[in-house]
Amino acid sequence: QKEVEQNSGPLSVPEGAIASLNCTYSDRGSQSFFxxxxxxGKSPELIMSIYSNGDKEDGRFTAQLNKASQYVSLLIxxxxxxxxxxxxxxxxxxxxxxxxxxWGLGTSLAVNP
Amino acid sequence: xxxxxxTPKFRILKIGQSMTLQCTQDMNHNYMYWYRQDPGMGLKLIxxxxxxxxxxxxxxxxxYNVSRSTTEDFPLRLELAAPSQTSVYFCASSYPQWSGVGxxxxxxxxGAGTRxxxx
Numbered sequence: 001q002k003e004v005e006q007n008s009g010p011l012s013v014p015e016g017a018i019a020s021l022n023c024t025y026s027d028r029g030s031q032s033f034f035x036x037x038x039x040x041g042k043s044p045e046l047i048m049s050i051y052s053n054g055d056k057e058d059g060r061f062t063a064q065l066n067k068a069s070q071y072v073s074l075l076i077x078x079x080x081x082x083x084x085x086x087x088x089x090x091x092x093x094x095x096x097x098x099x100x101x102x103w104g105l106g107t108s109l110a111v112n113p
Numbered sequence: 114x115x116x117x118x119x120t121p122k123f124r125i126l127k128i129g130q131s132m133t134l135q136c137t138q139d140m141n142h143n144y145m146y147w148y149r150q151d152p153g154m155g156l157k158l159i160x161x162x163x164x165x166x167x168x169x170x171x172x173x174x175x176x177y178n179v180s181r182s183t184t185e186d187f188p189l190r191l192e193l194a195a196p197s198q199t200s201v202y203f204c205a206s207s208y209p210q211w212s213g214v215g216x217x218x219x220x221x222x223x224g225a226g227t228r229x230x231x232x
Contacts (some may be wrong), residue, residue, distance in 0.1 A: 043223040044156070054138055088156070092219055092231055099144065099163060100171070101221060105155040 002027040006089050006104035014112050019076040021107050023089030026070070033072045035063060036088040038106065044088055047072060079111045115139050117218070119204050119224035126231045128195040134189040134227050136204030144207045145187040146221065147171075147179065149200040162187055194231045203228045 003026045013019045025033070032051045036044035048063040050056045050072065056063045062075040072091075075082055089104040120135045138145065147159040148171075158171030162181040176198060178190040187206075191198060205221040 034220065044224050045223070046220055049220060066121070090221075100146075100158060100161060103156045 005006040105113040117224035138206040142206035
């Protein structure tokens, strides 16, 4: 059974701090990874996608991928109260097909003013 | 572009009733998905479709049916509603990996969701 695992949290950080969210996956063949943000009562929205080893930066968000360790992370710099949400990690189920995504259960982040 | 549109936003059903959740997308995506999300839980795939006329079961298909007669529409049918089907339902769509869309491959775009209560 291919899996994506995340710490459920809640992760609590003060405003302005760096929030670090982690995700591990079981399928060594996975080639792409996604971080989604879900506000309470809303639908998931894409924050970052990453396809290659290393770091990918977009504004205050940095995704880090280490395929050898099967580990992907999301760093949020200068955290704001508006970043308080659940963050979902996802990876395709089949490296050759990618018809479906496997979803982690999400990490709840609270940014305290 | 409207993206992925789901209707209705809210619905209350009585046990044993049936209904159809509507989903339409205007992005010309081949792949479409139906998920349910229970409170505090992750997304569970109900059904998905890789193109018009092609559907397949996900993790939790029992009690649901789908059809895909056009690229744009992917309705989800609940027959004989049960309290266990109380949930939030999300429809999503994406380009397939082979589409050559570059970094947009596999990204799923979600509708706003339908909150369903079965009483």
